[in-house]
Amino acid sequence: MDFSASDTVRGPADEDLLPDSAAAAVKVVVVGGFGVGKTTLVGAVSEIRPLTTEETMTQAGADVDDLAGIERKSETTVAMDFGRISISDELVLYLFGTPGQERFWFLWNGLFEGALGAVVLVDTRRLEVSFDVIGRLEDRGVPFVVAANAFPGAPAHPDEELRLALDLPPEVPIVACDARVRESGRDVLLALMHYLYDLAGSRAAR
Amino acid sequence: MSTAGRDWGEDAPERFYVITRGHTQPAGRAALDLVTLIVSRAEPTPSMPPEHAAILRLCGSPLSVAEISAYLRLPVSAVTVLLADLVAEERVEARASVPPALLPDRALLEAVMHGLQRL
Numbered sequence: 001m002d003f004s005a006s007d008t009v010r011g012p013a014d015e016d017l018l019p020d021s022a023a024a025a026v027k028v029v030v031v032g033g034f035g036v037g038k039t040t041l042v043g044a045v046s047e048i049r050p051l052t053t054e055e056t057m058t059q060a061g062a063d064v065d066d067l068a069g070i071e072r073k074s075e076t077t078v079a080m081d082f083g084r085i086s087i088s089d090e091l092v093l094y095l096f097g098t099p100g101q102e103r104f105w106f107l108w109n110g111l112f113e114g115a116l117g118a119v120v121l122v123d124t125r126r127l128e129v130s131f132d133v134i135g136r137l138e139d140r141g142v143p144f145v146v147a148a149n150a151f152p153g154a155p156a157h158p159d160e161e162l163r164l165a166l167d168l169p170p171e172v173p174i175v176a177c178d179a180r181v182r183e184s185g186r187d188v189l190l191a192l193m194h195y196l197y198d199l200a201g202s203r204a205a206r
Numbered sequence: 207m208s209t210a211g212r213d214w215g216e217d218a219p220e221r222f223y224v225i226t227r228g229h230t231q232p233a234g235r236a237a238l239d240l241v242t243l244i245v246s247r248a249e250p251t252p253s254m255p256p257e258h259a260a261i262l263r264l265c266g267s268p269l270s271v272a273e274i275s276a277y278l279r280l281p282v283s284a285v286t287v288l289l290a291d292l293v294a295e296e297r298v299e300a301r302a303s304v305p306p307a308l309l310p311d312r313a314l315l316e317a318v319m320h321g322l323q324r325l
Contacts, residue, residue, distance in 0.1 A: 051276035087321030
């Protein structure tokens with residue numbers, strides 16, 4: 001990361017360039033516990049090889065890096081993988097997914113602001129890692145769908161069992177998916193869009 | 207965690223302070239989101255800070271703030287500050303992200319669904 005060598009910054013490949021007509025972009029955030037397949041899902045639907053962006057966050061370090069007797073702020077670097085889908089010549093969809101400690105995602109400036117909505121990816125063998133995420137999305141009023149990633153050997157839960165286990169409101173859609181498969185990832189995004197569409201309609205009718 | 211091997215080098219926050227020329231807040235009111243699309247409107251010049259020149263070279267075609275951050279390997283906050291300067295100098299054009307707020311427009315959602323169905 002040396003800018004004296006900035007001439008060598010590698011930009012997008014020619015086939016990854018957006019047309020100059022691209023006028024606006026929207027984003028969707030994929031959240032879920034560690035190892036649940038967020039990056040896999042992003043990679044499966046993205047038209048570009050997923051990229052990684054980082055943000056450094058400063059937090060007064062109470063429970064983080066607790067160095068006894070030393071008052072200091074802790075720096076945490078949070079990385080996010082993201083991909084891109086050209087919706088039309090004018091509109092681009094970006095899909096962000098992040099590994100790491102979920103409590104930091106919400107400190108990321110602007111990650112959820114302006115997002116159309118979120119996909120909560122869950123591993124049905126480890127549902128407990130998703131509780132925190134779902135609670136925080138609900139607190140923030142970010143609309144989301146739950147996608148159950150089909151891991152080999154994972155029990156196939158009926159949706160209603162999952163809904164009960166995750167304490168989800170009845171209107172939140174639950175979809176099964178295979179995060180490795182493009183069509184499956186696309187269907188998860190479509191489920192989110194349909195849900196948002198219904199929400200927009202019901203609000204407008206009020 | 208060992209502090210002995212801790213990297214205080216190029217990733218130290220001070221460096222970001224330097225390359226953003228001491229600005230900690232983006233200049234002006236240009237609200238730059240992760241997905242704001244940036245397009246160059248000027249050629250890089252030798253007198254320009256290298257980061258500015260690198261951004262101008264990258265953004266010949268529209269590129270999101272997140273992509274610029276990824277290609278330059280700089281944190282989004284640092285890139286945002288650099289971009290705010292370039293926007294203020296009218297060297298780049300910022301195409302605002304669609305602000306769906308809490309109520310995405312149904313026409314927008316229809317467009318996204320239509321695009322996804324072709325995937």
